[in-house]
Every structure is written in structure tokens, then in C-alpha cells.
Amino acid sequence: RTLIQMLQNDVGALVWKSKKMRAYHAKPIxxxxxxxxxxxxxxxxxxxxxxxxxxxxxxxxxxxxxxxEQGFCESTELQLGLSMEVSNVANDGTDWNNVWLTEEDRxxxxxxxxxxxxxxxxxx
Numbered sequence: 001r002t003l004i005q006m007l008q009n010d011v012g013a014l015v016w017k018s019k020k021m022r023a024y025h026a027k028p029i030x031x032x033x034x035x036x037x038x039x040x041x042x043x044x045x046x047x048x049x050x051x052x053x054x055x056x057x058x059x060x061x062x063x064x065x066x067x068x069e070q071g072f073c074e075s076t077e078l079q080l081g082l083s084m085e086v087s088n089v090a091n092d093g094t095d096w097n098n099v100w101l102t103e104e105d106r107x108x109x110x111x112x113x114x115x116x117x118x119x120x121x122x123x124x
Contacts, residue, residue, distance in 0.1 A: 003036060006040070013027070013032050013035070013036065014032065015027060050083070051083050052076075052080055055076050055099055056076060057101070057105050058096065058101070058108045059073060059108045059118055060072075061121065069120075070118045077095050077096070080099070096112075104121060108124065
């Protein structure tokens, strides 16, 4: 089975809801993948990919680490560039063109491409 098939067949792996919650919440992918890898390949297994499979939305708005928001985006740009085997990673926002983004996310990236700096969604 592929990882995608496992996730498609295990909706509970993707979302969670406590008894007091009205709606489901998405689980972070970095919490989901290790469990599936260990269950499939053994407790001591580690799997790495040379292509970026999941990225954090640009300027998502961290509730805990606002000071690192821009750094999250810059490191994702670097990872996207390296994943696409770009010899000179520009870190100018162009790597986001290959990522599916909502219209709101796309506006944040377009601002990055025009101005060279990240901005919060609320400031657009």
C-alpha cells in the first residue's frame, strides 16, 4: 500500500474531534506520517523523501510562534527549490507557483514576489 492509499482509507488519521467539540480539526501531517511509517515498516523505521510532499501554508498565522512565521516561509521556499533541483534557489516566492494554494494564500505569495518580503494575511 502507498502512503496516500493508507491515508485515504483512514479518515480518522487525518482529523480529530473531542466529545465537547462541534467540528473536526485537521491533524498536522508531521503527527500523522510517523505513526503510519512505524506501523507499516517497523518501530525503528525512518523514511525520507527527496521531493516535498506537504508544505505549511504561507504566513498561516502561528498561535504559538508568531516571531518565526517569516522563517517558516523562507525555509519552505528553500525546501521547494531544493526539491525541484534548482541549482540557484532564489527564495523570491517563485517556488510557490508549483503548490496548490487558496486564493488568500496566493495573494500572500504574490505580495512576497512583488515586494520581496512576507506579510501577514491581515495586512493585505
